[in-house]
Amino acid sequence: MRSYFRLKSTPEKGRHKAYLQILEGEYAFRLDSGVQPPFETYKNATKELQNIIQFCLQNNKSLRARGSLWSLSTAAVTDGRLIDTKALVLVFEVPQALVNPVYTGNAKKLRFVECGNSVAHLNDSLFADGLSIKASGSNDGQTIAGALSTGTHGSAYKFGAMQEMVVGLHLITGPNKHVYLQRHSLPVMQDGFAKSMGAEFKQDDTMFNAALVSFGSFGIIHGIMIETRSLFALNAVRFIYPYDDTLKTAISTSDPTLIPLPPEAHAVNVDQPYHFEIFLNPNEGAPPNEAIVLLMYETPYDAATYVPPQWNGGESGMGASGLNIMGAIVGNIPSPLNQLAVPFLNSQVKDEFAPYYKRAIIRDLFRGEKTPEKTKTLACGIGMSIANAIEAMDIVFNTYKNNDIVLPLILSFRFVKGTQALLGFTHFDQTAVLEIDALNTTETREFLYQIWHALDSANIPFTLHWGKFNAYLTPSRVRERFGNNVVDQWIASRHRLLDDANVRQLFNNSFMTQLGLAS
Ligand SMILES: Cc1cc2nc3c(=O)[nH]c(=O)nc-3n(C[C@H](O)[C@H](O)[C@H](O)COP(=O)(O)OP(=O)(O)OC[C@H]3O[C@@H](n4cnc5c(N)ncnc54)[C@H](O)[C@@H]3O)c2cc1C
Structure with missing residues (x-):
């Protein structure tokens, strides 16, 4: 046995x-x-x-x-x-x-x-x-x-x-x-x-x-x-780009090729886009002037020349999400967190999101997490149609501004093709996952409830990641989001x-x- x-x-x-x-x-x-x-x-x-x-x-x-x-x-x-x-x-x-x-x-x-x-x-x-x-x-x-x-x-x-x-x-x-x-x-x-x-x-x-x-x-x-x-390789480019109409159109059409790459990556072949993710720091402004953009384009893998990028196992991987970034800086987040502490908080976020341009395979991009063992982090993934993404992000910014309280959180979008899984929360044809990653405090949990209620008030259909904070879900909300027919088929x-x-x-x-x- x-x-x-x-x-x-x-x-x-x-x-x-x-x-x-x-x-x-x-x-x-x-x-x-x-x-x-x-x-x-x-x-x-x-x-x-x-x-x-x-x-x-x-x-x-x-x-x-x-x-x-x-x-x-x-x-x-x-x-x-x-x-x-x-x-x-x-x-x-x-x-x-x-x-x-x-x-x-x-x-x-x-x-x-x-x-x-x-x-x-x-x-x-x-x-x-x-x-x-x-x-x-x-x-x-x-x-x-x-x-x-x-x-x-x-x-x-x-x-x-x-x-x-x-x-x-x-x-x-x-x-x-x-x-x-x-x-x-x-x-x-x-x-x-x-x-x-x-x-x-x-x-x-x-x-x-x-x-x-x-x-x-x-x-x-x-x-x-x-x-x-x-095996295939990815040209991965993380860079800062204005949160402007071009970026908003890229978001609402889920088309990263609209975003020009920074000069060091101009030679990247953009025929096969693979990964499209953006991060927004509401403590830089709600909305901030700039976003951090992470794009990856496919390129052939050549075993003879491939050199895995250097990586210290204790660091966040290159594909780090907002959750990783919050976990990575948690030890440095000033307490109490107030307006005076914001510049330091923002510099920590910037450091963790430092721009890069690397070529690597999936195995070497999406890995390490730096979050200390005892840390309480909070993550929420809100699935929605790309058509509603900008309006939803505006709601998040407005709610944040109206609260007038500094919260340790980072916002992001990841884009996912719709799933066939009956209860897949990425079930919109082209799903934008609006992610709110934060330290787990009473205030950040309360903020998430405000966002969920505000999205419902604005009639934006959304789902929640099953493996992240989703306490908003009730039987009727699950049925509203997936439809009675689908829930009944699942059961x-x-x-x-x-x-x-x-x-x-x-x-x-x-x-x-x-x-x-x-x-
Ligand atoms: C640091 C970190 C990073 C993350 N990054 C992402 C991300 O990038 N994208 C994203 O979408 N999510 C992310 N998540 C969420 C995470 O991917 C999901 O919650 C995932 O389900 C966790 O997988 P697990 O192996 O730990 O499963 P568990 O959390 O242990 O279980 C998840 C579910 O799977 C079921 N299960 C597990 N094994 C079996 C089995 N053999 N048979 C039947 N059921 C089973 C469990 O019952 C449970 O319902 C992240 C979470 C953390 C902590």
Whole structure:
């Protein structure tokens, strides 16, 4: 047996001390000893996960798989038992004979990935094969299952969020039941693949799109089939640019090519834009005169000449988001924070956002986080149509100005192509994610409530990142944002996959109840 149970005598706090959750304890797995062939090890882990479900059912314990606990909401916790999946890190090439002949993608680039692989581990594993993930968040500490379960995104605005890479899910849905699920409209594997692991084979678009973003409530995601691509490099340019009409048009049309690059990057080929992100510091002015722009353009990867950019592991990575930046400067933020302290605060932000021009692959861009262990940071991702982005940002600025209080926060936009996941919060055709990253204080939380209410008053439809601060969500607000039809389809899919009411109950938690999705 690789799994064991450990009691938890202190409440779980989550990363960045986002919450306190009392729980009984958690199961964990020992790393694979390599004694058995990897696929046998995988199948044994499936069985062990089923035994855990069985035990929790018999003993009336709630259960939930968790990744790195990077979620700043309570999506990943429960009052019963968790499963720490971080030692489940196998990565498989796919048996070519079991790929569906109608699959038009490159079968050699498919990978079947065990749930607990961190993005960093997966990046390394793919790199060894000359491959890359297609999209990443700003850092690489999340697990692959955890990342897709809340809809983690970067700013791959022509591709989408991380779950868009996924073309198959191996879900453990009961003590005696597990399924391999893929879209009916995208048949990647044949049923022989499901059989090879003893799973039921299901092909259903609605069920698949429901399970993709399902925050741990569709059972345990044990394996994930992803499409990868050949390694590619990105010309990454961070620079200061006026917050003017050109930039606003780029935002409202999600077209970074409208923004001229700084002189040092003039030679960059802009035919294949990849990443589009902007940061605005409201303490420089609401609105500020200038924005910090981070653009990345694709360029071929050449193994012979590629030199990873130098990076001190204790620093923020080059793809650092607003959350990283707030975490990085937290120790230097003056207290009390008042107008006198603003110039110093702004100089700290400027330092962390220093301009650069580098060429690197995803693995070397989206990584390190500098936030000290004890820091309480607050992050919120507000998904909306790009058409509403500027108006929404104006609302944020006006609210900030009217409050007349200095807050330690940074604003940003990341742009994400719309997702097919039923409850993907990046579901607008072209989604602008307005991010408010801050220290976690009573005042910053209050500010977020003001913004949410103000956006609703202005009739701007918006969603909230499931893995970030989203306490505004209630059952009716979830239904308003996604529509009754979509929410009902999601719930019905859960019932079809988890057809035993006791198993569904096992995988409910208070987060699900808060959202009106526990059933
Ligand atoms: C420093 C930092 C940077 C971040 N950057 C970004 C970013 O750039 N973009 C972005 O969108 N978000 C970002 N986030 C949010 C983060 O990516 C998400 O909250 C993500 O879900 C966390 O992944 P995790 O592995 O820690 O999963 P957890 O937080 O542990 O779990 C997330 C959800 O996945 C479920 N889950 C995990 N494993 C399984 C499994 N095997 N089976 C079933 N369910 C499972 C859990 O139950 C939970 O509901 C960031 C957070 C931090 C702290």
